Amino acid sequence: MKNTKKKEKVFDNKVLTSFLSDSSLRECSNIRIGGKASYLFTPQSVSDLVLILANTKKAGLDFLPVGGGSNILFGNVGDRVVILDRDLPKICEVNDNQVVVSSNYDINRFLNEMMEFELGGLEFLAGIPAHLGGTVNMNAGAFGKKISDYLDWVEIINPEGKEEIIQRKALKFDYRHSSIDGFITKIAFNLEEKTREKISSDMQSILTERRKRHPYDFPSLGSTFKNPPGYFAGKLVEECGLKGSRIGEAEISEKHGNFILNKGNATFKDVMGLIELVRKEVLKRKGIQLELEIKVIN
Numbered sequence: 072m073k074n075t076k077k078k079e080k081v082f083d084n085k086v087l088t089s090f091l092s093d094s095s096l097r098e099c100s101n102i103r104i105g106g107k108a109s110y111l112f113t114p115q116s117v118s119d120l121v122l123i124l125a126n127t128k129k130a131g132l133d134f135l136p137v138g139g140g141s142n143i144l145f146g147n148v149g150d151r152v153v154i155l156d157r158d159l160p161k162i163c164e165v166n167d168n169q170v171v172v173s174s175n176y177d178i179n180r181f182l183n184e185m186m187e188f189e190l191g192g193l194e195f196l197a198g199i200p201a202h203l204g205g206t207v208n209m210n211a212g213a214f215g216k217k218i219s220d221y222l223d224w225v226e227i228i229n230p231e232g233k234e235e236i237i238q239r240k241a242l243k244f245d246y247r248h249s250s251i252d253g254f255i256t257k258i259a260f261n262l263e264e265k266t267r268e269k270i271s272s273d274m275q276s277i278l279t280e281r282r283k284r285h286p287y288d289f290p291s292l293g294s295t296f297k298n299p300p301g302y303f304a305g306k307l308v309e310e311c312g313l314k315g316s317r318i319g320e321a322e323i324s325e326k327h328g329n330f331i332l333n334k335g336n337a338t339f340k341d342v343m344g345l346i347e348l349v350r351k352e353v354l355k356r357k358g359i360q361l362e363l364e365i366k367v368i369n
C-alpha cells in the first residue's frame with residue numbers, strides 16, 4: 072500500500088495499467104536470485120513503453136531493460152525502473168535475407184523459425200536462454216562469432232522516451248558491450264542463405280559442444296568474468312584451485328570454472344562472495360584483474 076502511493080506520484084495512471092505489482096525479480100533472472108523491485112513494469116505495447124520511459128526520465132530515475140535475464144544478477148535494485156520485454160508485441164518479418172524481429176524473441180525460437188526460411192548465421196548462439204534484445208545489447212558471441220556482424224539496424228526507445236532507428240555503422244560494439252543507449256524494441260539482421268539441413272546440423276553441433284563444456288543442471292548466468300586478453304577466465308579459476316568452491320548455496324561449477332551455480336536457495340551475497348574470492352585469488356596468484364561479464368544490479 073505504502074509502495075503504491077509512491078508509484079502513483081511518479082507514474083501517471085495510464086502507465087499503471089501495465090504495472091506488475093508484487094512481483095519478485097527472482098523469476099526474471101536465469102540464476103533465480105532477486106527480491107522485490109519498487110518499480111517493475113511489463114508494458115504490453117510500445118506506446119506504454121514510451122510512456123514509462125518518459126515518466127522515468129521526468130522522475131529522474133534510471134531504467135533497466137530485462138530480456139531473458141540470463142546475464143543479470145539482482146541485488147538491491149533501489150529505485151531503478153525495471154522493465155520486462157516479455158509482454159511487448161512479438162513480430163518477425165522476413166524480406167529476402169533481411170529479418171526484422173522484435174527484441175523480445177527468444178533466441179532459440181528465432182533460430183528455429185529462420186531455419187524454415189533457410190536463413191542462418193546465428194547458430195553459434197543456439198542453447199543460450201536469452202532474448203534477441205539482450206544479445207544485441209551485450210554483443211553476444213561464441214565460437215569466434217558475434218551477433219553484431221549480422222546486424223543492420225536497431226529501433227530503440229531512447230531515455231527521453233523517443234523512438235529512434237540507429238544504423239549499424241553508427242553503433243560501437245566491443246567484447247560483450249555495445250554503445251546502445253535505450254530500450255531496443257526491434258532489430259534488423261542480414262542473415263545468410265543456408266539450407267535447412269546445414270542449419271540444423273550446425274545447431275546440433277553447437278548444442279552438443281555447449282552441453283559438453285557448460286553445466287546446464289543448475290541455474291546460472293553463463294560466464295561470470297570476461298576472458299582477459301590471451302587467457303580464459305575459467306582456466307584461471309581452475310588453475311587457482313577454485314572449482315567447486317562454495318559459499319552458502321552458490322558454487323563454482325566443477326565442470327566450468329567461469330560458471331557460478333545456484334544449487335538451491337543461493338543469495339546475492341553468496342554469489343558476490345564467490346566473485347570476490349575468485350577476483351582476490353586470481354589477482355594474488357596470477358597477477359590478473361578479472362572483469363565481470365555479468366551485469367550486477369545493486
Ligand SMILES: Cc1cc2nc3c(=O)[nH]c(=O)nc-3n(C[C@H](O)[C@H](O)[C@H](O)COP(=O)(O)OP(=O)(O)OC[C@H]3O[C@@H](n4cnc5c(N)ncnc54)[C@H](O)[C@@H]3O)c2cc1C
Nearest residue numbers: 136138139140141142201202204205206211212213255293
Ligand atoms: C547457460 C548460459 C550460456 C551462455 N552462453 C553465452 C555465450 O555463449 N555467449 C554470450 O555472449 N553470452 C552467453 N551467456 C550470457 C547471456 O545469455 C548473454 O549475455 C545474453 O546476451 C543476455 O541476453 P538476455 O536477453 O538474457 O539479457 P538480460 O540478461 O536480460 O540483460 C543483459 C543486459 O542487456 C540489457 N538488455 C536486455 N534487454 C534489452 C533491450 N531490449 N534493450 C536494451 N538493453 C537490453 C539489460 O539491461 C542488461 O544490461 C550465457 C548465459 C547462460 C545462462
